[in-house]
Each structure stands twice: as C-alpha cells, then as structure tokens.
Amino acid sequence: MAEILLKNAYVIDPISGINGELMDIALSGSRIVEEASPKAEVIDCHGFLTLPGGIDSHTHYSGTKVNFGRYMSPEDMRAGRTARRGPMHITSGYSVPTTYGNSYRYSALGYTTLVEGAMAPLEARHTHEEFKFTPLQDSFANTLFDGNWGMLRALEDNDIKHAAAIIAWTLSAVKGFAIKLTNPGGTEAWGFGKNVSCINQTIPTFDLTPADIIKGAIRANELLHLPHSVHLHCNNLGTPGNFTCTLGTFGHVPDLNDKRQSLYATHVQFHSYGGSGWGDFCSKSEPVAKMVNLRPQIVIDMGQVMFGRTTTMTADGPMEFNLYRLHHDKWSNHDIELETGSGIIPVNYRKKNLVNSIMWAIGLELALLVENPWQCMLTTDNPNGAPFVKYPEIIALLMSKRYRDAEFATIHQDTEKRVPLPAIDRELDWHEIAVMTRAGQAKALGIIDIGKGYLSPGAEGDIAIYPLRIDDIDPSADYEKVIKGFSQTEYTIKRGRVVSRRGDAIIDGENTTFWVKPKVPAAYDMQHDTAFQELFERYYSVRMSNYPVQEEYLHRNHCIETETDL
Amino acid sequence: MESRDVPCPFCGCLCDDVFVTVENNRIIGVENCCTLGNAKFLSKKRLKHPIMRKNGKWVEVTYEEAIDETARILSDAMRPLLYGWSGTIGEAQVVGVHLAEEIGALIDSTTSVCHNPSILAIQEVGHPGCTLGQVKNRADLVVYWGCNPIEAHPRHMSRYTTYADGYFIDNTASDRTVIVVDIRRSEGAKVADEFVQVKPGGDYLVLSALRAMVRGKSDVVPESVAGVKKVQLQRVADLMMKAKFGAVFFGLGITMSRGKYKNVRNAIELVSELNRRTKFTISAMRGHFNVYGFNEVLTWMAGYPFAVDFSRGIAFYNPGETTVIDLLERREPDACLVVASDPGAHFPKSTIEHMAAIPTVQIDPCVNATTALCQVQIPVAITGIEVAGTAYRMDGVPIRMKKVLETEFPTDQEILERIVIRIREIRADG
Amino acid sequence: MNVTITFRNRRNRRNPFIPIEAEMITPDAFFNNKEICVGEGNRTVHLNELADVGIEGTASSVDEIEILIRGDASLVKRVGEYMTGGTITIEGSIGMHCGNFMSGGRIEILGSADGWLGREMQGGEILCHGDCGDYCASGYRGGRRGMRGGSVEVIGSVGDFACEHIAGGDVLIHGNTGDFACAEMKGGTVTILGDTSRVCANMSNGTCYVYGCAAEMIPTFEKRGTINHEGLLFHHFRGDVANRGNGDLYTARFTYLQ
Numbered sequence A: 001m002a003e004i005l006l007k008n009a010y011v012i013d014p015i016s017g018i019n020g021e022l023m024d025i026a027l028s029g030s031r032i033v034e035e036a037s038p039k040a041e042v043i044d045c046h047g048f049l050t051l052p053g054g055i056d057s058h059t060h061y062s063g064t065k066v067n068f069g070r071y072m073s074p075e076d077m078r079a080g081r082t083a084r085r086g087p088m089h090i091t092s093g094y095s096v097p098t099t100y101g102n103s104y105r106y107s108a109l110g111y112t113t114l115v116e117g118a119m120a121p122l123e124a125r126h127t128h129e130e131f132k133f134t135p136l137q138d139s140f141a142n143t144l145f146d147g148n149w150g151m152l153r154a155l156e157d158n159d160i161k162h163a164a165a166i167i168a169w170t171l172s173a174v175k176g177f178a179i180k181l182t183n184p185g186g187t188e189a190w191g192f193g194k195n196v197s198c199i200n201q202t203i204p205t206f207d208l209t210p211a212d213i214i215k216g217a218i219r220a221n222e223l224l225h226l227p228h229s230v231h232l233h234c235n236n237l238g239t240p241g242n243f244t245c246t247l248g249t250f251g252h253v254p255d256l257n258d259k260r261q262s263l264y265a266t267h268v269q270f271h272s273y274g275g276s277g278w279g280d281f282c283s284k285s286e287p288v289a290k291m292v293n294l295r296p297q298i299v300i301d302m303g304q305v306m307f308g309r310t311t312t313m314t315a316d317g318p319m320e321f322n323l324y325r326l327h328h329d330k331w332s333n334h335d336i337e338l339e340t341g342s343g344i345i346p347v348n349y350r351k352k353n354l355v356n357s358i359m360w361a362i363g364l365e366l367a368l369l370v371e372n373p374w375q376c377m378l379t380t381d382n383p384n385g386a387p388f389v390k391y392p393e394i395i396a397l398l399m400s401k402r403y404r405d406a407e408f409a410t411i412h413q414d415t416e417k418r419v420p421l422p423a424i425d426r427e428l429d430w431h432e433i434a435v436m437t438r439a440g441q442a443k444a445l446g447i448i449d450i451g452k453g454y455l456s457p458g459a460e461g462d463i464a465i466y467p468l469r470i471d472d473i474d475p476s477a478d479y480e481k482v483i484k485g486f487s488q489t490e491y492t493i494k495r496g497r498v499v500s501r502r503g504d505a506i507i508d509g510e511n512t513t514f515w516v517k518p519k520v521p522a523a524y525d526m527q528h529d530t531a532f533q534e535l536f537e538r539y540y541s542v543r544m545s546n547y548p549v550q551e552e553y554l555h556r557n558h559c560i561e562t563e564t565d566l
Numbered sequence B: 001m002e003s004r005d006v007p008c009p010f011c012g013c014l015c016d017d018v019f020v021t022v023e024n025n026r027i028i029g030v031e032n033c034c035t036l037g038n039a040k041f042l043s044k045k046r047l048k049h050p051i052m053r054k055n056g057k058w059v060e061v062t063y064e065e066a067i068d069e070t071a072r073i074l075s076d077a078m079r080p081l082l083y084g085w086s087g088t089i090g091e092a093q094v095v096g097v098h099l100a101e102e103i104g105a106l107i108d109s110t111t112s113v114c115h116n117p118s119i120l121a122i123q124e125v126g127h128p129g130c131t132l133g134q135v136k137n138r139a140d141l142v143v144y145w146g147c148n149p150i151e152a153h154p155r156h157m158s159r160y161t162t163y164a165d166g167y168f169i170d171n172t173a174s175d176r177t178v179i180v181v182d183i184r185r186s187e188g189a190k191v192a193d194e195f196v197q198v199k200p201g202g203d204y205l206v207l208s209a210l211r212a213m214v215r216g217k218s219d220v221v222p223e224s225v226a227g228v229k230k231v232q233l234q235r236v237a238d239l240m241m242k243a244k245f246g247a248v249f250f251g252l253g254i255t256m257s258r259g260k261y262k263n264v265r266n267a268i269e270l271v272s273e274l275n276r277r278t279k280f281t282i283s284a285m286r287g288h289f290n291v292y293g294f295n296e297v298l299t300w301m302a303g304y305p306f307a308v309d310f311s312r313g314i315a316f317y318n319p320g321e322t323t324v325i326d327l328l329e330r331r332e333p334d335a336c337l338v339v340a341s342d343p344g345a346h347f348p349k350s351t352i353e354h355m356a357a358i359p360t361v362q363i364d365p366c367v368n369a370t371t372a373l374c375q376v377q378i379p380v381a382i383t384g385i386e387v388a389g390t391a392y393r394m395d396g397v398p399i400r401m402k403k404v405l406e407t408e409f410p411t412d413q414e415i416l417e418r419i420v421i422r423i424r425e426i427r428a429d430g
Numbered sequence C: 001m002n003v004t005i006t007f008r009n010r011r012n013r014r015n016p017f018i019p020i021e022a023e024m025i026t027p028d029a030f031f032n033n034k035e036i037c038v039g040e041g042n043r044t045v046h047l048n049e050l051a052d053v054g055i056e057g058t059a060s061s062v063d064e065i066e067i068l069i070r071g072d073a074s075l076v077k078r079v080g081e082y083m084t085g086g087t088i089t090i091e092g093s094i095g096m097h098c099g100n101f102m103s104g105g106r107i108e109i110l111g112s113a114d115g116w117l118g119r120e121m122q123g124g125e126i127l128c129h130g131d132c133g134d135y136c137a138s139g140y141r142g143g144r145r146g147m148r149g150g151s152v153e154v155i156g157s158v159g160d161f162a163c164e165h166i167a168g169g170d171v172l173i174h175g176n177t178g179d180f181a182c183a184e185m186k187g188g189t190v191t192i193l194g195d196t197s198r199v200c201a202n203m204s205n206g207t208c209y210v211y212g213c214a215a216e217m218i219p220t221f222e223k224r225g226t227i228n229h230e231g232l233l234f235h236h237f238r239g240d241v242a243n244r245g246n247g248d249l250y251t252a253r254f255t256y257l258q
C-alpha cells in the first residue's frame, strides 16, 4: 500500500481537538494511520496550515438541473474555458462549470467531499453519472421529497411509519443520502402554477401544510436513523418579510438527536429578509441568528451572495419563476412528476443594487451572529449566491472587519440603514473557519463515523494543505494573503493520494459515492406494497422496475446501512 | 425467456414497458411496442465482419485491422469530424467525447439536423418544461405544433397525452383539449379539437400574434396572420389562457422551417408569457431514442450540447460554424468517423460527396446508406437489445436500456476505447 | 509601422479548405512584438508558414500600426479580434469573425466578409465594400448583447440575422438584408437602404430605418402614423408589442404575410 508521511504540518483539526499544532501525519492506503514505514513518501509541509479536506454540505454540481444550467448558457460556458493539460481534461463554464471544471476547481480549494443539494429521484441516474466525472471528490446526494406523492399521502393519513418506509425505499432505490425538502408543498402546488405563502397554509392538492410535511419528515428521518437530519430549503425563499416564516419553521423543530441537529436549514441568507416589499427590504439576520443560538437542534448554512454573474438553480420552481418576472431574462423550469420541480435563471448580483447589497450583508451577518460555528456552515449555495470559487473571499470577509468595511464602502450607500453588519466587530479565527468549512459539515452530515472531517488515525486520508503560515499572518489586516492562501492548496490529498498540487489536478482520481440503506422490516418494504405499486403503475411515466438506480452507476461506493425503528 | 419492461431503442418516447420473448437467443415476440419499435426489435439484417475498401473493393478484415486503420486515419487528420451518436448509449458517447478532445476533433450529433434550433432557442430564453408524467397527470390542454406524433412517435399520445389516464384527469377523452397547428392537415389534425392551418413559413408570425393576445394586446394584431384568421387566433389564445395546465409539443415543422430557432424561441416565449396567467410547459419531440443523451453527455463534459470544436485545445461552440452540415459544405473535415447514425440516408448531396471524398469510417451494426461513403465499417452489437446502458428520454429522464440477447459482437464503447488506445500507441511511436 | 501579410495559395497544403484561426492578427499583437501563430485545424503553425509577412518602420502606439492583408484570406477567421487601435485593410475577402470584440481602430475590407463580422463589437469602425455573411454585427449564442458600440458599414448586402441582439452602435447597410435583421434588437441604430424581411422581430429597444421594403412585417407592431425623415416618408411602428418592446421601426414600405 502506498504510504505518505506529511512532515511539519501545522494542523487544525477541530474534531480531534487539535488547534494549531506542528505535527506529522502518516497515511497508508486510503487512511490516516499512527505511523508510516520508512518506505513512505515524505512531503514536507513547511509549517503550512493543514486541515481535513474541505466538505461542501450544500452545493449544486451534478444532475439534471445543473446540466441544464450549462446547456442553456453558452455565454457562461465560454467564460470559464481551460485547455487540456497533463491529466486534466478541458473545462468550460464559470458559474456552472463542467464536471471536470467543478472537480479541479474544488480540489484546488482543498475540497474532497461534496453534497449535491438537490437530486430528483426520478432523474437520480443522471446525478450519479455526473458524480463519476467529478473524480476528485466523494459525493453524496440529498434526495428531494418535498412533493413526493407517496410520502404526502402517508403524511395525510398521519402515518409516519409509512412515510418513513417510502423514504427508505426511495433513498435505497436512487442511492441517495438524505431527505431534502425544497419549498415543501410549494413545488407540488407549482404543478398547477401555484405556490404556498405560509407554512400553515394547506396546499392545493393534499390536505397538508408545509409545517405538516416538515414535522413529518423530521420524525420519519429519526425513525430511519439516517446519518444526516432533514435538509430543508424553507418556504418563501427570496421574499421580503420571509424571516417570520423561517422563524416559524425553526420553532416547529423538536430536538430528537443527541449526535447532531434535527434540522439542517440551507442557504438561510435567502430566508432572513424583512420588509413588506422591495421598497423597505431589510436584513433580519439578527432574529434568525438569535433563534439558532437558542436552538441547538438547528444547523444552518449561509448561502452567501457575492457580487457578479452567476446562475440560480433550485428545485423551487415557483421561486425561480418569480425571479424570472423580476429580471425578464432566460428562465428554465423542469417539473418532475409526483416528486418535485426545479427552475433556473441567470442573475447578476450588483453592488449598485440595494437589494443585492443587503443580501450580501445578510449572509455575513448570519455567520458572525451565530455564536457557535458548528451551527453555521460556509456556503454560497453554489452557484446560487455565487460560484464556489468565491469561498476564499468569504473566508477573508469573515476573518477581517477591515476587509468588510472596505467592501461595504463600495456597495449601495443605503445598505447601511437596512443591515446591522457595520456594527458587528467579530472576526472569526482559523479554528472557526476550519469548523465552518469541514469539521462542522462532517458533524452535521453525520459522517464522522465513516472517517470524514478529521485527521486522527482511522480517518479517511482527505487533507488540504494551504500555503499559509498562520503565525505570520494577521488575517484582520492581511486579508489579501488569506484569500490567496485559501485559493490554491499546496497539496490536496484525497483517499491517501495527492490529487492536486498548486491548483492543478495531477491524477485522474476516483471518487466514492456514499448512500444510505435503511434496514426496514418486511412489513414496511414498499417494494411489495400493492398501493405503492399502483401509484407507480398508474401515474409515473416509467415502470417501477426501471426506476431504481442500478449498481452499474455506483462504480465505487459505500453503502451506509441504518437500523430503523419501524 | 421473457423480459418485461424493456425500453424501446427507437424513438425519444423511450417507452419502457415493452415485453420481449426470446427463444434460442432470438427475439420471437414483442408486445406493447409500436410498429417502429417492433421493426427494430425484430430486424435481423446486419453486417457480420468489419469491412474495408481495398483497391476500390470491399474486403472483410479483422477488428484489429479495421481499428488500426481507423486510428491511423484519425490521428493523421488535421480536422477530423466525429459525427452521429444518437443511436448509442451514454457510456459510449463519453468515450467519443474523450476521443474528440484527445485528437482535437469536431464532434457533433444528429441534433445538428433536427433540434439544433430548439437548443439555440433555449440558450436564448430558457426552457419551461417538465417530465412527461407531469403532462399525463395534469394537462387539460395539449398543443402539437409542427409535429406528427402519430407517425414519428406513435405511442406519445397513448402514453403521455391524449389517451393516457392521469391523476387529475378524470376522463382523458373529454377532459383534454387538443390543438394541432401545422401547414397541412396531418393525421393528428383528425383528433384535434382545434386545427390551425398556417401558411408555410408563417409560424413565427402566428406565435407573435398569440403572445400579443395573451398580453391583452389583441388590438395590434391584423385581421389575418399567415393564413390564420384573427378570430381563430383569439379562440386559441382563450383556450390557452383558460387551461389549468397546458403542454405544447413541437417538432421539425417549426425547427426546420424558415426562421428556425426564432420560431422555437417565439413558442417558448409564448409559453413563458402564459405562465403569468396559468401553468404551461413546452417540450421538443426529440427523434432518436438517445439523441438527448448525447446533448447531456457533451454538456457535462464540454459545456455545450452539440457542435463542439476541440481543435484549439478548448471547447468552442458556434452552430452555423461548427455544425456538421456547414462543415461538410465548406469541405473542412479531412476525416470522418460516423457512429450510430446514418447521415448517408438524409444529408444533402454536397455534404455526402465530401464524406465520400475523405476517409470516412462507420461504426454501425448494419449496412446502410452511409456504408457506400465509407472506407471502413466496423459492425457492433445493437444498443438496447444486445447492450445495456444509459439513454435520456426526450424530457431528460434517464433510463437504463437493457440487454435481452447475448452477442459475440463488440460494443460501440469497446471499439471506441480500442481506437483511443491504438491512437495513443501510434502517437507514442511518433 | 506597416505590416503586410500576404497569404500564399494553399493549394499545395493537405487540405486547403481548413480555415485558419488568426486571432493574433491584430495591431495590438504586432505592437507587443508577439510571435504570431495561427491555428490550422488541430495544429498550430507560425504565420510565416502560410503567409509572407513584411514589417516596415516602428510604432510608438497601437494606433500607428497599419496592417495590410493580401492574397486569399477568405478562410482566415478572427482577424482583428479584440483590437483596440490601428488599422487593418484587407484587399480581398475575409473569413468569419472579423473584428469580433474590437473596441477601437478601423478595419476596411475591400472584398466581402464571411459571417459574424463585428460580433460583440464595442467600438471602432468596420467598413466592408462587398457583401457580408450571416450575423453581421450580432452577438454570441445564448442571446446576450450583440454589438454594443462603434460602427459597421456594409456597401453590399448582408445575410440573415444581421444585427441580432444589437445593443448599441451604428450600422449602415447599403444593400438588402436576409431574414430576421435586427431580431431581439435592444439598442443602437440600424439603417437599411435596401429591402429586408421580418425586421426587428421581438425588439425591445433601439431604432431601425428601412428605406426599401420591410417584407413580412411582424404583426405585433403598433402603427404610429408616418414621419418625414431625410425628405422621405416613413411609416412609424412601435414594438415589438409581443415582447413589451419600445423600439422604433421606420420603414418606407412594408407587407404582411396575411
């Protein structure tokens, strides 16, 4: 087995309780081990910052919707083209890069694990196909259940176990990882061009409210003992005044799991808006962050907006349509029978635009006002708030008040009256950044047990070494150095092999897809449930037997089996 | 032996409920399938060995030799063109894209001669669409515009629209209104509740008029537009606005008539406008069973759905310039590899002449019109019958094609992989 | 500095129909003393392999560079791409994408130009004495903004989709246009002295004058009466109403497809 010995690594490993120690790390095969043999290849880290490989717990990089973002945007494709070089294939795309583009660029930033934010079960095969061509990162797929007819019917009957059984069958069938709810109820209503505007409003086609769906899914999730919690994109994304809806949603979340949160709320920036319209639009990051501070059962991610062009894509079909009406640019929509929806539009976040400026501030405020970094992950909801290549800038903004002020001076001047950001002095430290970009994700996703997010013996050999000697840098003042250092690793190591060196991928790589398979008793095996079969036969446009993602799509994979309470 | 739920490897409907009976490794029965699909399942003609032209005559050669010759042709070429792809699975298309990238080739698919304009239109204004099941369960209004499902997609109506049962549709016969728009009274017109006959080349104008009407601006529209009376246009616009869920399907009648992608763009913008009032979707009636799959594969690998030029080391896309017909008409390619399609059967004469003038290789199970243009043909196993793999239905739903027969023939993917290896060897030898 | 590039006959090359990609033929590249390489299919070759290049004098700014292109350049693409100053004169015809993204300087083509002349141009001038292919002064696929500034004058006729997505600048076409001239027009001024077809479809803004006949008028333009422009009577249309547009189309004559 190949061995590597990393010497003089300056390690921050929050899960193992290491906060800045100069040490050696030994790797054998794909894992971190106690010590390496003399045969090991030695890499001198020169005291550079060494972190567990980055984990993005919410990003859109694979599947139908993402590919359609590329398909409809030749202007974005030409904006990010790179040539074939060494083992690197050509890449295209800036905000929605090709699969190789995603993989190389994430690897250059030190990321080794990605969670696709929204996979429609019916089109899961597509997501898995793209995973295969994202070779330098392990993949997980959040699976959409917000408008799943089977689950909604079970919840209508208040039969949580039945709902859990349907979730279990579907996750195993499509090789998904976690339950994703996107605008629960709203995507189903969008099937007839409608939406829901309140979590307590009954949706048009089922006798349920979004709150019923969220609460039901959370309980079902815990019955199945899934590693991750329910992963929620709240209702009313992007609407002025939506923070009340967000607070209401958080208020419904019970604390059911002692190892992790019971609800992961994604891109909360887009859900922390005050005002009654665009005229009095303002930040409500304070009440939202306060709620998170009071409720350890909730973890959020930022969904930070950064200025410039990007492409928005979510399963939230009605929301994308509203954006289309605002921008009158291209609009794509793709409803998925019996399951969910999706929409895509390109956007350009501009500093001159007051609403965009406020959005930018809100994301940062959330990260700074949530006291516990384990409760707030760093994301842009890639590429919705910005392409992930902006992460180093976001890190620098969070670490430097001076940088924030300098940026603030360049945005719309009325922003000051609408946001609390200028008054926030907090500057995050290196350890907090490590939590918000890898350790916190590993915990929130429930994947520490499978070796993710830390660097002690037994862990996966996923490591990012940044050309940063942190004792020599004052991030508060030297924010440019922080940006530069996080933009390109010296080495990115994936499963015990160096995959990326100073920004270039150096081997082809081979990733692993992680998926869950809850062990359900025969009585709850939907495969043989006649009502469930009938739902398929009558209303799906594919046969039930052709629906599951076949083993062929899982070249290298790791199945996480869970014991259930069914 | 019987296989259930076999996807049909013929058209973009990708019906996945075919029942195939096999005896002694031969298909003896096909159920649920339409006549087009049936013919494909039951066809027996095929080329048995690789063939190569030597001194003007076809001779049988080994796979080794045919692959070697292909590799030499491709590695020698300065402007190689890799064309076809719609009749094979994604797994083979991936190898084709890598090959194109590696040798700096042009790669294009049959999309270029069918729904190329649909993609250009989508790239300008996006695409409000949905999966076919969504239409089946919800659509109370179906519009077929410039397409003839009865002939080209025989089961489209029974599986997804007019004759399909749906969750929110109590009685499919009475609850769905069908509008057909075409330049002539086609078969489909007979089942239509409203038939709109447009003068050839007039689709764009009619679509603009409908858009204005949906916006409530009927007053600007003249009394007659491209052969359609204003009263009928108003009736159609009202039907559309009244629908709870409208679904437009369009075909080559608008993509290939004058104005091409502008027609499609206008249709999409009509649908986007209608979404301000009710729910509407629009979908292209894609032809070959996996024509959409190639668009998907090339997009995730290179960023563009078709017509990519890798000659400068990056991906360049510009239909009109990098599209197969334009390239051949300008006589640019100096070698051509045709995979899983039959350009010889329907390309314009001048382009066929150029293909015949340059070294052209075909990978295909059968002798077809393209064979006559080739230097080499390499027969392969039949995708979707002898080879399993991924295809994308016209609405983007990926379906795994099945293998129901054993075969000795290599797959497209294997042949392409061997060509890549051979090219690398040739290059290493300098 | 005077640069003379004389393309040699390519009959003896392996395939004379392979276009040459010559984005480096710009005053800027010569000013910066760059080694000029071009693409010939999937090979990259030195310009000298295909043309005789003569350089006389020196230049202290880009504007002092004059490039003269002789010989058959009808398959030479992307000449003048991103140029910021100086001049390029083409004695014969030129291939596709001439003057794409140019922001300054002047290109004069004594023969004809192939497609995409002045695509996404931002400034400077192009004068083409012959005809011009499709997509003259247009945008790129994906329908963002086409030409944004500068001027294009074509003495001959142009192909289809001329000025598609145009957002700024001035275009003057002495001859006729093909179908869908000024489609999706967003700004700028286009003057067509000859006839045109389905002009200004889906326009949202900008101004277009047609001195000849606008055949197959888009039926969703609002008639605003007639005006006198340079001593001639023009019908004034506003539209495209289907697209919530506010563009102005003035045409001497028009027909509908009824």
Ligand code: SF4
Residues within 6 Å of the ligand: B008, B009, B010, B011, B012, B013, B014, B015, B032, B033, B034, B035, B036, B037, B153, B154, B155, B156
């Ligand atoms: S409609 Fe198309 S896919 Fe369905 S059976 Fe007929 S040919 Fe096959």
Ligand SMILES: [Zn+2]
Residues within 6 Å of the ligand: A058, A059, A060, A117, A118, A266, A267, A314, A381, A384
């Ligand atoms: Zn998201």
